[in-house]
Amino acid sequence: MDxxxxHLMPWPYLPDDYTGSAWITVPNQLYDPGRGHELYNRYLDELEYADQVGFxxxxxxxxxxxxxxLMPSPNLFAAMLARRTTRAKIAAIGNALPLYNPPTRVAEEYAVLDVVTGGRLIAGMVVGGGPEYYSSGVNPAQARQRFAxxxxxxxxxxxxxxxxxxxxxxxxIRYVNPWPRPLQQPHPPIWIPGLGSVETMELVARKGYSYVGLPFFHLSVFERNYALFRRTWLGAGRExxxxxxxxxxxxxxxDTDENARAEYEQHFWYFTRRLQKGIDIVPPGYNTVRSALRLLESMDTFSPSVRDWKQVEEGAYAIVGSPESVTEKLADIIxxxxxxxxxxxxxxxxxxxxLTIRSLGLFADQVIPKLRAGFTTPPVWAEVAA
Incomplete structure (x- = not known):
């Protein structure tokens, strides 16, 4: 286990009387550069601390x-971390490839990061969320073809x-000849995240890359998607x-389950009820019919629809508790x-x-060692119906 x-680097200062979307049309007058200065440095400190405690x-x-x-360019933040960390891998998940023209810019920047870090880069590649196509002007109907x-x-x-x-x-491109080339050969590990799109799973299986299941759905959705992922891989002739x-x-x-909920719950609701508002805006043509239908099957379990903490716990929308409880819950999920x-x-x-720093420290000190010891052999793939 690794x-x-x-880090999402969210904006925690939306006014109480603001009820609109947190995406696309959220007025940029609500952004305060002075507070932004403090936030960016604070958020980078939190990532650097994770490196220091052993992630x-x-x-x-x-x-x-x-x-x-608040990260329009993950490569900028990866570059800051490259010289301020010493051991942890740096995963940029990812560059939204259809938004880059030419994509060779991504190849160059990732190669720089890989060389500077001594081979610590994980190269994330993403199609980009639906809202990104409203803010970029790129034709969403071409998103997946451009990505591939x-x-x-x-x-x-x-x-x-x-x-x-x-x-x-x-x-x-008449001449493709990038300098530099990446240190890791033949290239850095490639991670591609997904919400359950069949096309994404098929591409990952065909290429032999790594798939990252994105959060904010009921755990049963993860189980169904990962079972489909395994069948997709087997169908592509890979184990x-x-x-x-x-x-x-x-x-x-x-320190305790009770304190964990009391300290965390209000921040979770701000995220699901305010920052996720508008995240599900999908332009016409962005999804294929089969992937759109599959996503619709899961939308009633999307985290903004969660009403109370009992549902949060039952659906594993957030893993919250004492070190012992978190270890037990995560061992079950893994x-x-x-x-x-x-x-x-x-x-x-x-x-x-x-609270973020304390949670990171407790997780590194009391959860990671137990999970490492408990998963020294490859996990067993569960057979779950699609």
């Missing part, structure tokens, strides 16, 4: 025009001697290994899903710095 600390990796990501996440072609171009740029010509449907599958979950640890790495979202919504 353990990663993920295997740190995770940053990409969102645009949103109070939900850009991914092929990036991998070719890393592995094929240059210069060579790339003549795709969307990207036509998936634990390192091909990870799960992302909100996690909070305190065993049921068969994942090889766990990504924890340790800061959520308005959760303050001191």
């Amino acid at each position: 353990f990663f600390s993920f 295997d990796g740190l995770v940053v990501n990409e969102h645009h025009q949103s109070a939900y996440g 072609e850009a991914l092929d171009l990036i991998v070719a740029a890393w592995t094929r001697p240059g210069p060579f010509e790339f003549d795709g449907e969307f990207y036509k 998936p290994a634990p390192q091909n599958l990870g799960v992302l979950l909100p996690i909070y640890v305190s 065993g049921r899903l068969g994942v090889g790495y766990l990504i924890g979202l340790f800061q959520l919504g308005t959760l303050p710095h001191e």
